[in-house]
Amino acid sequence: MLDFSNNDYLALSQHPHVVDAAVCAARRYGVGAKASRLLAEYHPLYHCLETRIAQDKKTEAALFFSSGFQANVSVLSALLDRRVLKSQPLVFCDRLNHASIYQALISSQCEWVRYRHLDMEHLQSLLERYAQDSRPKFIVTETLFGMDGDLSPLEKIYALALAYKTFVYLDEAHATGLFGPQGYGHSTTQVWDQVPHLIMGTFSKALGGSGAYIACNQVLKDYLVNKASGFIYSTAPSPCSVAAALKAWKMVEFMAPQRAHLHDLSDEFRNMLSTQKVDIGTSTTHIIPIILENEAQVMETQKKLRAKNIYVSGIRPPTVPPGSARLRIGLRASHTKEDLYRFMEEWKKI
Template sequence: MSRAPTAQLALQQQLADLDARDLLRRRRVQALPCSPATLNDGKPLLAFASNDYLGLANSPELIAAAQDAAMRWGVGSGASHLVSGHTEAHEALDQALADFVGCEAALSFSTGYLANLAVMPSLLGRGDAIFADRLNHASLIDGALLSRADLHRYAHLDMSMLASQLAASTAKRKLIVTDSVFSMDGDIAPLKQLLALAELHDAWLLVDDAHGFGVLGPQGRGALAEAELQSARLILMGTLGKAAGVAGAFVAGTRTVIDWLMQTARPYIFTTAAPPLLAATLLRALQLIEHGDRRREHLQSLIGALHTGLEGTRWQLLSSRTAIQPILIGDNMQALTVARQLEARGIQVPAIRPPSVPAGTARLRVSLSAAHSLDDVQALCTALRAIAPGQDAE
């Protein structure tokens, strides 16, 4: 038997190091469809772990739409969009998404990560400049690096620092990029201020609305709609596997920007189109989002119940009015310990550690869904109070 390559032995040591620092991640096998009631590695749990914010992922309406679409379109597209994989269902979805978010045009992608890898390398290059919030999602960081533009990162939500960076830049083309809702903190970017800076310094503003689309704004049209912003400088990315309950993503903006992405975005050109049955199902999901005020109102009531239920305890909720409700712990091992204590009580809340969050800020990431009940939230609060009513968790 041949000896393992030296590089492989080094990987084994690095994996052991991650484990020793409580940073090794392990997949949990789910045996039930996405919902608050899960069967996790064979163990029934009440889950606060998905991004299914409106509770649509397992909804009868979308299951029926997917079944009908599979009968109409089959299960695969067969080719990339620009070869032969762009169907009537894809075309209808692109137009519906553009109309829904109030933009001239939209382009759908298989995932949000692909969408974010597509935009910046298509619009900018060497000698251009990107200005990014330091807590942006990994896909935005990777997209910026792939563009080869100069990358300037400003402290989280620090508009003064961003303004100074923009004023000092001599780049020909500039782009500000930010999450709308930050996925590990749940706070919201100051979009009006960001657009004002983009106007002042002749820059684009790319907003990743992965966690706002479907939840924020009138009829769930997203963070830009909530802020009442429209501009030719705005480029919007939204995901369709979170509040929309299905899969995929889109980029929306002016017709010129979208046409350019279609011609130049490598993750669009060289990727097999998503199955048309998903596009057709998403058309139904958009209708449910538009008429989903009751779901959004219920979600807000759950957020309020969580805050009320943890009053007077040691659990520090970060400032968030979104479905993402992080409880700051700090130490990696302690975050894992609390998560395991909750699991022993039949509740799943993931412990988030570096590199997903900065060192020393490990946390429990409570993700609420309209599929949860008030009793579910009360059960979580009761369990947390039992673990540590006022003192440090053991």
């Protein structure tokens, strides 16, 4: 089977070192954390992981959550709490942000305005429109968009945040492990020293496991430990997930060859598809949408590929905007050029 449907981008989910770390932790500590972190005994594994994340993200502190969805919903809701901010915050949100971000905006009852996907001129015009508005402002964006495979222009976002005094919230779910000088995320290509910010990322994609981190300053971490409901009122992530996460995180900096292979493969695949006049949207990475005419065509093509033992995910509205139903290709470092040729061969027959 040729599988393009999962997000195990660095093939770490089955890496023997990562699996061993999880198994050893299970033997030593058990498979469950047994209580919320605020109630359970102090566990050194969390501390090791969070210290290491903060070091590589160049922030004062980090905090680990059970999942990316949980982190986005509970952290953003806590940050946007109008009672704490003493006024209703205003959020500038990339139109194509993930559902968990929208869930947080809805539950916090903040006011939000959406800017066109990655359109910095539009973002600037909206910031300008609200320039005299004294409410706390936030820019919220993914750094690598999970359905479109394009990267946020972080330098520009930094400049706008600085000029318009906005907090920046970044979701690195798909960029963690693959972008940045050591692989610790696209956000690490930018120094954030003058802009208040928080970076969230997951262990469920390139790091092959589960769970999510946030990286921020110590004051924010202390606030979130006491305020983020998903942290307080949920059983802590299992020691197995934490140990696997720590092992995978440590391995990332040594995986430059796998990253280079994946980026080369992605360039080649995008070229092959474009040559065949396939609409791949604005992808510049290993996440490659194949945008088709309608939903029926997407599901029909998915079915035909499955019959050839090729797995791709059909993605339909509301996950993506109406009129942009697609097959989503997620390339991984374990793919080879032969895999691409095989896909193209079958594609041409369809």
